[in-house]
Amino acid sequence: MNDLRLAVRQAWYINKAFIRNPAALFFTLVFPLMFLVIFTVIFGNGHIQVGPGKTVLVSTFYVPAIAAFSVINACYTNIAISLSGSRDTGALKRIHGSPLPVWAYMAARILHAVAMAIVLVVICAAFGAAFYGATLPTNTLPSFLLTLVVGAAVFSALGVAMTAVIPNADAAPAVVNATILPLLFISNIFIPLENPSGWIDVVGKVFPIRHFADAMIGSFLGLSGSGLHVNDFLVMGAWGIGALFFGVRFFRWEPRT
Template structure:
């Protein structure tokens, strides 16, 4: 087990090197969320939104949602597409034939995405604090970190799991985007859903995107008097984490589809 972890750490270093040598991947992972952050906050940041605890600037609402989008984009979208392309090119099959344990390979992939997500969170939080006067989640730091780790793990496992539904690399963008974009629009990520139909909110509540976004909003909300833990959101994300993990272990394919 110790050897597998050591090899997994080396895999993290390899993944990091490969990531930064691909400027297109780095651009869409970092610049895309930051572009949304600036456009939305410069346009709507000074507007006010009503929450159960009181009125908030929209900046306090959008910064945690951009963090949610950044983590999902890196952990789910990026990981699913990367694995599918590697599978179709026969890279996964060749890796499976090496002494590198499957655990070490997937550990390296998921851990690297976690580190990239953490870097994105630091950048987005820093910009939100310095440029848009967003309160840092100091008194809710524990719930903030717990939500981030659980969310990253959940969407990473789901990213691996969704590759079982993708027939080939050409279909990857369509399948991945079709499975995540509608949820981003109905889960308090791009649009506040306070005025949405109740049935739409009920549907969104079933999926982990809404839970992740709401839990981050609670952690960033300066009017929240408690530690900021959203038990319902944590339960829903945990259920999806176990579902994704089971699917990935049971059905993940190392060989190109016929």
């Protein structure tokens, strides 16, 4: 059996355990969709200007915004918390002692997270198409898919890297939420940013969430020709590469105590 097949097989076992874990299912799959419904019901009727001369319903804005949140949730949050959990129970050490290659195990985790992210984005898009006529323009579809894949990879790498900072499984949800919740509010995801100004704009643009959200929303709403957001990709890529180096250097297979 070659190693790639081993990775896919491992992802299949990860998924099997995942769908039997009610908490993981809820927080990864149901939680983002719940936000989508709540935000669109409460704020959905207003209009916002998303680009020069382009105004959309707030509900329409939330479709790609919550799609971006779903990707962050399935990749960053899910991987950081579940990997910390497996590390604390000793499951990671067990795997590390087996002949399964390290990269195949990590690839399996990321493959599973990306698959979850794609399912969620499809659900968000279907929701948008069904209720707000917010269909994806075909000319920006490739950019949207590319943004989705790059974002999923970057946030997966950040999730793995974050486990090196998380002291134990009990602390994992707190650490993860502390790192993303404030950013979700100032990064054009939970609250649409119309002409963001001052420090919110500056702080948001330092971190990858704002860039990912802008790229997802921009390509979904067809705000620029091809929808390709090169500058956003550069910042996301830098974070991804940084996370990769940090993860490779500091990742631990055993509990950190």
